[in-house]
Amino acid sequence: MLTFAAAVFFLIATPGPGVLSTAGVGSAFGAGPGTRYVAGLFLGTNIVALAVISGLAAVVLADPRIRTVLFVASTCYLLYLAFRIATAGSRIAFIEARREPGLRDGLALQAINPKAYAVNTALFSGFAFLPGAPLAEVAIKLLIVNAIWLPLHFLWLGAGIWLGRLDLGAGTQRAINIGMAASMLAVVGLAMSTLA
Template structure:
């Protein structure tokens, strides 16, 4: 069980689209919008986990065309989200501050987030705990994963909000938001390179 908990921690804490976007939303828009966004990510990641444990994800992703469509959607959506975060702190007169990503955005991101599928597949298909009680194991894993997932995401939100609260000069805030967006795009680029 300790090995499983450590695997959850290290898979969740490493930068991916979810945690990087949480920090970006916190930095660009503040705590309340960030908490709503985390709510969407939480719903989305649990839906992905449910799809993994029921076999629905394997069935859907078995078709290479579906995987390609999801990959393209993921790339496009992450690029769009990175763009919104990059512009969130900009004080440029002709660019209106974008609406903060909300619950629906979080759910949508997890639905097309390749890391969400990979992490949930690794966690729920590996690390056997109960040899003869699959559903008890799944329930326990859901509890452990969520008990670690929530604080990690709120920690990333806190980091982003802390940057926001420093009341930095507009140029500095814009540079931080652009840095967060570029980090998200680096994760996307790595996904593209490993997919090819």
């Protein structure tokens, strides 16, 4: 169970579309809209988890054409985000939001967020710790995931609010951008490794 909790922490803490956009919303709009956005992400990630657990995601993705189209689209999206972040120059390049996002926006992002599907598939198909009681294991896993997911996303929200208020030097901002881009590329690598 501790191995599972550690995997949850590292898989959720690494930057992906959800946490990067959470930080961006915090930086651009503050705590109120950020909290509503995180609530949408939270509902969305739990819907994705239930789709993975129930097998619905597997049924939809069983058609190789649908799987290929979604994989190519999500990979291109993640590469685009990594490029935007890496080439943002000397300003912090969280994903820009042009209007105040809310619950619906967070929910919609998780529906197309490839990291959400990859993470939930890895967590709920592996790390068995109650092989004799699969329903209890799934319930405990959901509790652990959510107990780690919520504070991590609020930390990212707070980081976005905090970084938005700082006057960092160009070199520091560039280093942050490159680190975020490298994290996005790692997500792309993880997605590609699932095809092998």
